[in-house]
Structures are given as C-alpha cells and as structure tokens.
Amino acid sequence: MLKYVLQRIIYMIITLWVIVTATFFLMKLLPGNPFGDAQMKMSPENFAILKAQYGLDKPEWQQYFIYMGNVLQGNFGVSYQFPGRSVVSVIQNNFKASLELGLESLIFSIAIGLGLGAYAALKHNKVGDYTAMFIAIVGISIPSFVISPLLSLYIGVKLGWLPAGLWDGPLHRIMPAFALALGTIAILARMMRASMLEVSSLDYIKTAKSKGLSSRAIVLRHMIRNAILPVVTILGPIAVNVITGTLVVETVFAVPGLGSQFVTAITSNDYTMITGLTIFYAAILVIVVFLTDIAYGLIDPRIRLAGRR
Amino acid sequence: MKFKKILSTAMAVTLAGSLLAACSSNNNSNKGSEPTGSAQASAPASSGAKQELVMNYRAEPPALDVSIAETSAAFTVLGAVSEGLYRLNKDMQPEPGLASALPEISADGLTYTIKLRDGLQWSDGSPLTAKDFVYSFRRTLDPATKATYAFIVAWVKGGEDVMAAKSADDVKAAQEKLGVEAKDDTTLVITLERPVPFFTSLLSFLTFYPQKEDFVGPLGEKGGTDADKVIGAGPFLLKSWDHDQKLVLEKNDKYWDAANVKLTKVTLNIVKDNSTGLNLYDSGASDFQVLSGEQYMNLKGNPELVLKPELVTGYLNFQETKVPAFKNQKIRQAFSMAIDRQGLVDTILQGSVPSTGFVPLGNLDGDSQEFRAVAGDAQVAFDPAKAKELLAEGLKDEGLTQMPKVSIMGDDHSTGPKVLEFLVGQWEQNLGVKVVASPMPHASRVDNELKKNYDIVSSLWGADYNDPMTWLDMYLTGSSLNTQDWSNAKYDELIKEAQTTTDAKKRAANLVEAEKVLLEEAAISPLYFRSIPVMVKSKVQDLIQPPYGPEFELKWTSIK
Numbered sequence: 075m076l077k078y079v080l081q082r083i084i085y086m087i088i089t090l091w092v093i094v095t096a097t098f099f100l101m102k103l104l105p106g107n108p109f110g111d112a113q114m115k116m117s118p119e120n121f122a123i124l125k126a127q128y129g130l131d132k133p134e135w136q137q138y139f140i141y142m143g144n145v146l147q148g149n150f151g152v153s154y155q156f157p158g159r160s161v162v163s164v165i166q167n168n169f170k171a172s173l174e175l176g177l178e179s180l181i182f183s184i185a186i187g188l189g190l191g192a193y194a195a196l197k198h199n200k201v202g203d204y205t206a207m208f209i210a211i212v213g214i215s216i217p218s219f220v221i222s223p224l225l226s227l228y229i230g231v232k233l234g235w236l237p238a239g240l241w242d243g244p245l246h247r248i249m250p251a252f253a254l255a256l257g258t259i260a261i262l263a264r265m266m267r268a269s270m271l272e273v274s275s276l277d278y279i280k281t282a283k284s285k286g287l288s289s290r291a292i293v294l295r296h297m298i299r300n301a302i303l304p305v306v307t308i309l310g311p312i313a314v315n316v317i318t319g320t321l322v323v324e325t326v327f328a329v330p331g332l333g334s335q336f337v338t339a340i341t342s343n344d345y346t347m348i349t350g351l352t353i354f355y356a357a358i359l360v361i362v363v364f365l366t367d368i369a370y371g372l373i374d375p376r377i378r379l380a381g382r383r
Numbered sequence: 384m385k386f387k388k389i390l391s392t393a394m395a396v397t398l399a400g401s402l403l404a405a406c407s408s409n410n411n412s413n414k415g416s417e418p419t420g421s422a423q424a425s426a427p428a429s430s431g432a433k434q435e436l437v438m439n440y441r442a443e444p445p446a447l448d449v450s451i452a453e454t455s456a457a458f459t460v461l462g463a464v465s466e467g468l469y470r471l472n473k474d475m476q477p478e479p480g481l482a483s484a485l486p487e488i489s490a491d492g493l494t495y496t497i498k499l500r501d502g503l504q505w506s507d508g509s510p511l512t513a514k515d516f517v518y519s520f521r522r523t524l525d526p527a528t529k530a531t532y533a534f535i536v537a538w539v540k541g542g543e544d545v546m547a548a549k550s551a552d553d554v555k556a557a558q559e560k561l562g563v564e565a566k567d568d569t570t571l572v573i574t575l576e577r578p579v580p581f582f583t584s585l586l587s588f589l590t591f592y593p594q595k596e597d598f599v600g601p602l603g604e605k606g607g608t609d610a611d612k613v614i615g616a617g618p619f620l621l622k623s624w625d626h627d628q629k630l631v632l633e634k635n636d637k638y639w640d641a642a643n644v645k646l647t648k649v650t651l652n653i654v655k656d657n658s659t660g661l662n663l664y665d666s667g668a669s670d671f672q673v674l675s676g677e678q679y680m681n682l683k684g685n686p687e688l689v690l691k692p693e694l695v696t697g698y699l700n701f702q703e704t705k706v707p708a709f710k711n712q713k714i715r716q717a718f719s720m721a722i723d724r725q726g727l728v729d730t731i732l733q734g735s736v737p738s739t740g741f742v743p744l745g746n747l748d749g750d751s752q753e754f755r756a757v758a759g760d761a762q763v764a765f766d767p768a769k770a771k772e773l774l775a776e777g778l779k780d781e782g783l784t785q786m787p788k789v790s791i792m793g794d795d796h797s798t799g800p801k802v803l804e805f806l807v808g809q810w811e812q813n814l815g816v817k818v819v820a821s822p823m824p825h826a827s828r829v830d831n832e833l834k835k836n837y838d839i840v841s842s843l844w845g846a847d848y849n850d851p852m853t854w855l856d857m858y859l860t861g862s863s864l865n866t867q868d869w870s871n872a873k874y875d876e877l878i879k880e881a882q883t884t885t886d887a888k889k890r891a892a893n894l895v896e897a898e899k900v901l902l903e904e905a906a907i908s909p910l911y912f913r914s915i916p917v918m919v920k921s922k923v924q925d926l927i928q929p930p931y932g933p934e935f936e937l938k939w940t941s942i943k
C-alpha cells in the first residue's frame with residue numbers, strides 16, 4: 075500500500091510538471107503581452123526598459139527555468155494585472171467564494187438529488203417516477219448559462235424574492251448555488267434511482283418485509299443506507315467538478331470567485347496568474363483522483379491496489 | 384404514501400436551513416440583501432435622503448498606487464480617495480485642489496510655481512507638504528517602480544534621464560536633478576523640459592498626485608493592494624476593499640473641503656457582466672450601471688438613461704508599405720469616402736456620433752477653446768460616386784487594373800466584428816472592392832497593429848490628456864504609433880513647431896492645420912466619436928462623468 079501511494083505521488087508530480095511546462099510555453103505563444111494597451115502609450119525605448127524590469131527580455135527557456143526555480147521554492151510570482159498582489163494571495167482571496175459556492179451547491183444537489191432519486195425508485199413506473207425523472211432530465215438539459223440569467227431576471231428582478239446578484243449575505247447564496255446544482259441534481263437523482271431499484275430486489279429486503287417491518291423502516295434503514303454507497307463514491311469527483319466549474323454562475327451572479335480570474339488572466343496575458351491557476355486547478359484534480367482511488371480500495375474490498383497480491 | 388413524508392421532511396429541513404441563514408443575515412447585511420426594490424422605496428420615504436450611493440463598477444481596480452495606476456478603474460477610485468494640485472470641475476476646467484490658487488507660470492512657459500493650501504493633512508492626520516509631491520514624481524520615474532504612465536511625468540525637466548538610468552546610484556543622481564523642488568513646506572516649483580500649455584490641467588491627473596513617503600516607502604510593492612495600504616488626502620477614505628467584490632468609501636473629515644462633500648458613503652460593487660449589472664440596477668440594488676449597445680437599444684427613451692461622450696475616436700489606418708496601393712492618396716480617399724458614417728452609427732454604434740475629424744468632440748485645443756468648434760468638419764465627406772472615380776484614377780496612377788486583395792483587421796469582441804462587416808459591405812457596394820474581414824482578439828489586434836502587420840486596421844484611440852497633441856503627435860514621421868508608414872513634411876513641421884512654441888494661439892492654429900493635412904490626405908479614416916450609455920437613478924445629483932481619465936467624479940455628488 076505504502077509503495078503504491080509513493081508511486082502515485084511521483085506520478086502526480088510528473089503530471090503536474092508536464093502540465094506546467096506545456097502551459098508555460100503555450101501561453102508564450104499567445105499574441106500580445108501583459109502590459110496591454112499601455113504599450114501603445116509608451117515609447118519603444120521605455121517599453122523595453124519596462125519589459126526588462128519584469129525579466130521578459132530574456133529568452134523563453136531562461137524565463138522557464140527562473141519560473142520553475144521560483145515555483146519549487148513556493149514562489150508563484152506577482153500578478154501583472156494586479157501589481158503588488160501575489161498569485162497565491164489572489165487565489166486565496168477568490169477561491170474562498172468558489173469553494174463556498176461549490177459546497178453549498180453540493181448540499182443542494184445531495185439533498186434534492188438523492189430525495190428525487192429515492193422518490194422515483196419507490197414510485198417505480200408510476201407517475202411520480204416519470205415526474206421525478208422528467209425534472210432530472212430538464213435539470214441536466216438546461217445549461218447553467220441559460221438558467222442563471224433567467225433566475226436572476228425572474229426571481230431577482232421581476233419577483234424580487236432573492237437578490238439578483240452579488241455576494242453579501244446568506245440570501246445571496248441561494249440562487250447561484252441552486253443554478254450550479256441543477257446539473258448535479260439530475261446526475262445524483264438518476265444514480266440514486268438505479269441504485270435503489272437494484273437494492274429493492276435483493277434478498278435482505280424481502281427478509282425484512284417477511285419479518286413484518288414497516289415499509290418506512292425498510293426504506294430508511296435498509297434500502298437508502300445500502301443504495302447510497304455507490305452514490306457516495308462519485309461525490310469526490312462531482313465535488314471537484316462543481317468547485318472548478320463555477321465560471322458561468324460566478325459571472326451571472328457577480329460572485330467574486332476564481333473562475334472569472336482564469337479567463338481574465340488569459341485574455342490579459344497575465345503570465346504568472348495563468349501558470350499559477352493552472353497548477354492550482356491541476357493539483358486539485360490530480361489529488362482528488364488519487365484520493366478517490368485510495369478510497370475505492372478502502373471501501374470496496376473487490377478493488378485491489380497494486381502491490382497487495 | 385409515507386415516503387412523501389420523508390421527502391417533505393427532507394425539504395422542510397433544507398428550507399428551514401435556508402430560512403435560518405436568512406434570519407441571521409439580517410444582523411450584519413446592508414440593504415443589498417433585501418432586493419425587493421428597497422432602495423427605491425426607502426429613499427423617498429425618509430425625506431432627509433441618506434447621502435449614500437451604491438454603484439456597480441465593471442472591474443476590480445488594480446493596485447491603487449499613484450505611480451503604478453494605469454486603468455480608469457484606478458483613476459476613478461484614487462480620484463475619490465486622494466487629490467492632486469487641481470481637480471477638474473464639470474466643465475473639465477482645473478479648480479484649485481491641494482493648491483491654493485492656479486500656478487504662477489514663467490514667461491517662457493517652463494517654470495510653474497505653486498502654493499499649497501495651509502494645514503493640509505493626509506487622511507491619517509499627518510501633515511501633507513510640497514515634499515510629498517517631489518517624492519511622488521521621483522518614485523514614478525524610477526524604472527524599478529515599473530510605472531507605465533511615467534512618460535507623462537518625464538515631461539518634467541530631467542525626467543527622461545531618471546527613466547533611462549541603469550543603476551540605483553544613477554537613478555538617485557538623476558532624481559536629485561529632476562526639475563521639481565519643494566522651496567518650503569507649501570511652495571512647489573516644477574520646471575519642464577519644454578512648454579506644455581495644458582500642464583495646469585494635467586496636474587489634476589492621477590500621476591501627479593502627492594505620495595506620503597513614510598507610508599508608501601515601507602510598503603514597497605505591496606502598496607495600494609488593500610484598504611489599509613491606501614492613503615490619500617481626498618474627499619473620501621477607502622474604508623474597506625473586498626477584492627473582486629466591493630469597495631466602500633466613506634467621507635474623509637480631514638479633507639480641506641470636507642464641508643462641501645455631501646456623500647457620507649459610497650459602495651462600489653464589482654459587477655463584471657452588464658446584464659447582471661442591469662438586473663441589480665432594476666431590482667434597486669444599485670444606483671449606477673454602464674450599458675452595452677444592445678441594452679441601450681432596449682432602454683432608449685428611459686429618463687434615467689444618460690449618454691456619456693468620451694474622448695475616444697474609432698478610425699482606420701491604411702498600411703502603406705505592405706499595400707503599396709495605399710501610398711496613393713486617391714485610393715485612400717476613395718476608401719474613406721465610400722463609408723457612410725451616419726449609417727454605421729445608426730445601425731451598429733447607437734449613441735456614438737459620426738466623426739467630423741480625428742480629434743473628438745469635447746477635446747480642447749490647448750488655447751481654452753473646443754478643438755472641433757475651431758476646426759469644424761474636416762472629414763472627407765461620404766460620396767460613393769466620387770469615391771469610385773477617385774479609385775479608378777488612383778489605380779490608373781499606380782498602373783493597376785484592379786484593387787489588390789486586402790483585408791481589414793479589428794477586435795472580435797462587442798461591436799468590433801459588426802463594424803468590420805459594415806465596412807466590408809460599404810466597400811463592396813460603393814467601390815466594388817472585395818475586402819476580407821479578419822476579426823481577432825484585442826491583444827492580437829494591438830500586437831499586429833504595432834508590428835505593422837495589417838492591410839487596413841480598425842482601431843480606437845482614447846485621449847491621455849485633454850489636448851490635441853495626444854491625437855496628432857502619433858502621426859509624426861517615424862513615430863512608433865505611425866504604424867501605417869505615412870509621412871508628410873508639412874505635417875511634421877506643423878507638429879514640431881507646435882511642440883516648441885510658447886504662443887498658445889499659434890500652437891492651436893498649427894494643430895488645426897495639421898489635422899486638416901492628415902484628413903485631406905486621408906492618411907487615416909476616422910469613423911466615429913464614441914459615447915457610453917449609462918443608467919443613473921434620478922435621485923443621484925451632480926455625478927460628473929468626465930470624458931477621459933476617471934469614469935466618474937464623486938466629490939460634488941449628492942442624493943436628492
């Protein structure tokens with residue numbers, strides 16, 4: 075097990091290194107420079123002085139080694155768009171909102187998705203089932219860039235029930251979290267339904283029924299508890315998806331998150347931000363995939379990790 | 384049946400959770416969390432009208448550092464938090480700010496002697512003296528500060544030497560020689576390299592604000608990155624700054640003119656998306672929102688809609704080396720003459736004005752007149768028949784049977800691609816010439832433009848300072864912004880003379896004449912003067928929206 079973990083960690087580092095290197099050189103192919111229109115205002119001589127101050131006059135391979143050297147020392151550099159603010163501090167500041175939004179939407183997804191799935195399974199092939207699954211299909215078919223502006227306009231402006239945007243108090247969280255949750259609700263509902271149906275035909279449910287247990291007790295104690303297991307295993311990757319996929323919702327509801335930072339970093343050639351954010355997002359994904367693999371091994375004895383023959 | 388109960392219990396728990404959350408929110412949240420039009424409803428009810436303003440702002444300001452700031456977001460916020468020697472009023476005329484009166488200018492126009500007000504204070508209560516200006520100018524010019532707007536301060540005598548200094552010692556030596564001196568605590572003397580007739584008004588620009596050495600110095604590169612790292616001497620204080628979320632300004636009681644500042648609090652919410660911004664505005668959560676072109680179309684006629692003219696001109700450049708045909712004046716004129724500018728504005732750029740020259744409406748001429756009022760309509764007029772004739776003549780002169788294949792490059796966002804399509808249509812229809820549209824990301828467009836890698840480019844220029852020179856000196860022969868390689872001896876002479884003369888009348892006349900040359904030869908083809916549509920709640924009074932520099936001026940604003 076230990077050997078396996080070490081091996082995976084080495085792979086993770088190699089993966090990250092490849093990603094950073096590729097991003098670094100691809101990013102340098104972007105036309106333009108981090109100074110944007112300021113370049114037009116300056117004389118070519120003054121512009122050369124400015125570039126030299128940032129070390130951008132050196133050949134790219136040299137810039138690469140300098141950057142990697144800094145990264146190894148934990149220094150991700152200073153943003154070009156926001157002079158004086160380190161990439162790490164921008165990530166710290168903006169990731170808070172993305173993480174919070176992601177987790178809140180996850181709570182919505184789990185509560186509604188599992189509820190809907192369980193309900194559909196219990197009403198198998200009846201109106202309730204079709205209704206629940208129809209809701210799920212609608213949820214997954216409407217992308218967040220359609221539902222978010224509609225929510226903001228109708229619930230925020232026309233009805234005035236919730237704030238149309240911004241990130242001030244708890245009320246401001248509801249609509250963005252719900253908009254983000256919609257797709258996940260559908261996935262979880264369908265999984266939960268399938269899982270419940272599978273469990274409901276198993277012998278121990280029949281045994282429980284023949285023992286004369288109330289159907290309420292059967293569902294709560296036996297069916298849901300067993301059916302939920304496979305759903306739990308995909309929560310890790312889903313959580314990452316939700317947390318890293320907040321861009322559209324953040325834009326529509328003016329949430330100060332990290333998603334839009336990535337986009338503006340790229341459009342304004344903010345080199346340090348682009349590589350810093352790439353490392354950050356890549357690290358999250360790689361680590362979660364790793365943890366999920368480990369968790370599988372622990373939860374499900376049928377999955378054997380290498381080296382445990 | 385019982386499962387319904389479970390489900391409803393689950394729902395109830397979720398709802399209760401959000402309700403609890405909602406209750407606790409009422410303790411610490413402001414009116415932003417009560418979206419039900421509370422801003423509209425409450426303001427008229429309490430007749431004393433709270434002097435508080437909530438605005439949507441489209442971008443997070445980069446560092447609020449006087450030396451480094453280069454975006455209008457930073458100009459806007461720092462303009463509220465601090466002040467220069469002068470402040471522009473609603474007519475864009477300089478009024479004494481930290482200075483007690485307009486400067487005494489020497490006869491040769493080079494030396495400015497300025498008296499500061501007595502008893503000036505920074506917002507922390509420490510005294511503000513002439514030395515703070517000296518420090519500020521020196522710091523901005525130091526190459527290590529990496530200030531992109533340093534070129535403006537470099538007009539002060541010896542400025543270029545500081546910028547070009549190689550070692551720290553050289554920088555220090557050059558800074559000592561810089562033409563800015565604190566004679567005593569309240570007397571500042573600035574010496575210029577050559578006369579700059581609009582320098583008094585330029586002194587109101589952010590880059591000439593004072594900086595407090597023992598505050599800014601220790602912060603180093605961290606200066607201006609958080610609310611506690613910003614200091615000023617202006618009408619407001621930066622109370623808090625949640626990055627990417629909001630900035631809160633409060634009235635600064637130590638400001639010399641605090642008695643005339645009416646607003647007690649201004650909240651700037653960072654809202655990057657226009658539709659979101661308009662939703663917030665409509666729901667009453669904001670008093671100010673900038674509109675997109677489409678939103679403007681839908682809201683035309685709304686009494687809260689304001690059109691803000693800017694000192695920004697959209698225009699075309701013709702690259703004469705890459706496309707030798709464009710060396711021919713008649714061909715350039717034909718291309719310019721074949722464009723129906725009114726049509727362009729009516730169909731795509733609603734709110735903007737068809738250009739009547741290169742220097743936009745509202746731009747002063749350096750002799751306290753409006754440039755366009757003096758220069759009049761200098762544009763080659765729309766005339767398809769004449770354009771066709773000119774093209775035929777031009778091609779004959781060049782020994783060509785038909786116009787070579789050319790493309791037009793422009794931005795690929797907002798109205799950029801539509802403008803290209805319109806122009807391509809006009810040339811096909813009115814000249815019978817097929818031009819290929821090639822929209823691309825803004826950064827690529829600028830990059831290609833500066834590398835002279837284009838046939839025709841659709842570009843935009845905004846004034847850095849309110850003088851025709853910011854427009855006209857870029858077409859001097861060999862200027863890095865003269866990307867089309869156009870050259871005209873008479874033009875060069877007129878501009879160079881204007882740069883050195885101390886006679887404001889002669890200078891202004893030269894500049895008018897120079898623009899005439901530029902446009903008669905159709906060296907460039909201006910298209911429109913840009914305006915930005917803005918929604919402002921009618922209760923907001925005296926919110927000045929200057930055409931360049933900061934986006935709004937809050938000092939004199941009040942709530943009715």
